[in-house]
Amino acid sequence: MEFLSPPPVRRLAGDHADIGHLNGNGNGRHHGNGNGNGNGNSNGHHQRAPVFVGARPRLAPTTIAIDRMQIEDVSVDYGRKRAVNGVSLPIRQGEVLALIGPSGCGKTTLLRSLNRLTELTKTASLDGRITLDGVDIATIEPTALRRRVTMVFQQPNPFPMSVFDNVAYVLREQASRRPKKRVLHGDVEDALARAGLLDEVSADLDHAALRLSGGQQQRLCIARALAANPEVLLLDEPCSALDPQSTQVIEDLIVKLREDVAVVIVTHNLQQAFRVADYVAFMYLGELVEYASASQLFSAPRQQRTKDYVSGAFG
């Protein structure tokens, strides 16, 4: 008789939660029933460390780390409402930084302030300083800044044009139709290759982008964001609208990308944060509660609130 492995559970189980049996590990009642999924990560015997059910192993950390951005005591207000309160964080190339926290904790606002997208909201105002390679981003032209700090959104949003034109649009000056297709071909394919999409679309680059699958659309959005050759890539819950398979493809991609570009990802999915991030910042009610390496934040959080959140007690 063959047993299917259990479906991945999208929640982190804390040390006090009674979920030992889900691992098929050390629980007599279910022995031999859910077992055999070869989960190398299960850690159920350990009473201290949290357990990631059905998690894939993390990749090894990179060796290089270059400072790209500094968030220095940044606060963002929408009118009278304070969304982000006095946050300071480093953003480094070679590392993936994950912003986690319950809904409305300001993580997306913080992310959007990094390429001054918050300025599109009329009521938003920012205090503090954010630097990119040592230069205050308030002094950089927004269009120039946003080519150096590009962003991928929650919903896949390719533009209503062909796959090729989606990437070429970024490579061209503003609304220009030049340089010609022939000239850009190499750069477009390069960007698609970096996003791991080239093999699937190279046969027909004139295919309408909105006819791709959701996961392919999102990778096209990543390709688009990479085409500008940015120093920092911002990802706002890039996988929340996608199926698990596409999610895995994009997570692998994120880990691969961190060598060339500083990656900041906002995610609601703690397992995802654990899988892709080198550093994790936990935010709550607009404040940065804890910033630590992923392994430390998930296994030995210093703050009680962090511990409660990563163990699933709230949020």
Place this chain on the structure above:
Amino acid sequence: MSAAPAIAAAPMPPAAPRRNESSASWRVTDRLGLAFAWFLGILFCLITGAIVLYLFVQGIRYLRPSLLVTNPTAGYSESQTGGFLDPLVDTVVIAVMSMAIAVPIGIAIAVWLSEFGRPSALARVVESTIEMLAGTPSILLALFGTLLFEAPWLGFLSRTAGGVVFGRSFFAAAAMLSLLALPLVVTSVREGLQAIPSHVREASYAVGKTKSATTRRVLLPAARPSVLTGSMLGLGRVIGDTAIVVLLLGNTLTNDPSGSVPILSALRGTGSTLTSYVYYNAPTGDGDQPGKAYAAAFVLLLIVLVLNIGVDLMGRRGKGLLWNS
């Protein structure tokens, strides 16, 4: 790391069987309401069908191919009064001219309202002006047009004799007719733009594009079905209008150019369209050639029907290829 696995579509769960609810289980009042709705629906179909059928029968009776290629002449019987070549051509000319004015301006206003709209007080004023324009009877626009285009400084747009500006020309009529189409274009394009989720705009800003580049390359192409729908609706309104044409196009039987420059002279001159031709030849009109009126009305009806089908098809084609909000 291994190559990305091909992404297979997740198997769909079997669709839940749709329960076909019978109205027999409804309360009496609800069933009466349903019956009334059905009655009204069928009634309106019958009325429309009767109009189309009547015009169809009459049109077939009187429409001869020769009518489409001969010009109207003055006369007292159907055999003398000729066809309606000029009105047919003028209908097309007037339609093209009006849309050439209304579509670019309409798109510009819609883009400004939807994407910029600052200061908001001005936006509100523009919005209510557009709404008011949509509700203005065309005869009022026509009357205003006669005043406006008789102004000396607009004399170059129409016939001028001895310092008196005639004020009736293709330019005058097309300018006023474009005001009829404008609100329809603006409303439709604006709705199309607002249906685009904000994250799509932001995605374009987030790769360093300006608002204008985003509008030109992303938003307007995405709103193309709405632009087409609005233009078609406006075109229908322009082709179907009579008052402005009668008052501002001069309502001459055939084209009566003014001046010597080939095309400009024709556009500065007067003419008539199918609607004013029907108006002139209706039993109550000056011409009183009902047979000609029916034939022309039938042609007009065909044009409008084709336009409506076009709107329908475009509206359908634009669906289904958009984003989640």
